[in-house]
Amino acid sequence: MKDLDISETVFPTAEEDAGAAKRVPDTPQTRSPSYRLAYADKDFLLREELRPVRLQLELLKPELLQQEHGIEATIVIFGSTRIPEADKAAEDLRQAEEKLGQQPEDPELILAVRIARSIVTKVRYYDEARKLANLITRQSEDAGLGKMVVITGGGPGIMEAANRGAWDAGGESIGLNIVLPREQCPNRYITPELNFQFHYFAVRKMHFLMRAKALIAFPGGFGTLDELFETLTLIQTRKVKTVPVLLFGKEYWQKVINFEALVSEGTIDPADVRLFRYVETAEQAWAAITGFYQPTS
Incomplete structure (x- = not known):
């Protein structure tokens, strides 16, 4: 006798109903857009009034897929798309x-x-990003930190280097791509099942931080600065827990951002410059991360 599976719902699944909806007579009534199931009606889902629903879907899809892959902790690596190998x-x-x-x-x-x-003069940063991602992927569990997965914006340059380093180590890595006016192809080192595409910058940035245990910013432009300052703002205002924020390349960062001027002008607190630290090598960055989570007694 077959055991009864009491976990089965009495309702048909959405997939079953979508299939059944296609097996109807072809009449003027069934051809009308109003007759389509709402969740299967692309034209309806793309209406301006459905923006809140699309925001929710864009939040849920990567979240559920990461849960299914058992991803609980990530290390975010930002940097310029324009720094190649x-x-x-x-x-x-x-x-x-x-x-x-x-x-x-x-x-x-x-x-x-x-x-x-x-x-x-900046290609060393490509090499260091690749090396750092390799270290994270190979050593996080051995260091007692659990499985930490590298996550990037999914594009070329520094992001490619980081995904590549995880790939070199035989591990997973995540790419959070964004639809842009000009075509952008995800780099080939992202784990295909963890390669996501976003319409909304805000939701994408939220996903960067939802599981983040550290953030590393390599030299970059507007996008890198945006993501860096949003993270620093959230830590400063205690909207997120403090995590290591590492700026790769002290000379570059001190040239493009005068943090001390912000202190002297009174627009940030002296303690705010301690929300981040500078590093120069992958080994220094990894030591800073492990030291934060396993401080010496």
Whole structure:
């Protein structure tokens, strides 16, 4: 005799009803958009009035999938999309210099060469992001911190390096992509089942922090600054628990942001500059994270 599964619901599933809804006679009434099941009606879901529903769906989908994969702790790695690995940076510089050689007085080409040379000086950050993600993936459980999963914005540059480091170690990593006016393809090192796409920046940033045990910001532009300052603001105002915030490359960060000026102007408290610290190597960053969660007695 077959055992009774009392966990089964008496109601049909949404999938079963969606299938049944397709097996109806073709009449003017059944062809009307009003007859479609609401959850299966894309045109209805994309209406302006349904924005709150779409926000909720965008919050729930990555949350439920991460739960299903047993992901409880993440380490966030931010940084510029424009810092590639060394070979790519060297080739970009070569091409820029070649174009400048053909039109040596062109101000745009002069600037392009200057920028390409600057990027070449930053390729070490690609290597360090890759190394750090590898360390996190391989050593977090052995260090007694449990499974920590690297999470990035899913794009190229520093984000690619971090996902790549986890991939090198044979581990999972997460990518939180965002739909942009210009096409952006997720980097190929993200775990496919943990590669998400967002419409809303706000929901995406929330997912960065929901499981975050540390945040590492490599040199970057507007996006990196936005994510860094939002995190610092949330920690400062105690909207989230304190986690290690590590700025990779002291020279870069002190050049682009004068934190001490904010203190001297009275717009932040002197203690606020202790919400973060500078690091220069993957080993320093990993030591800062493990030291935060396992302080020496």
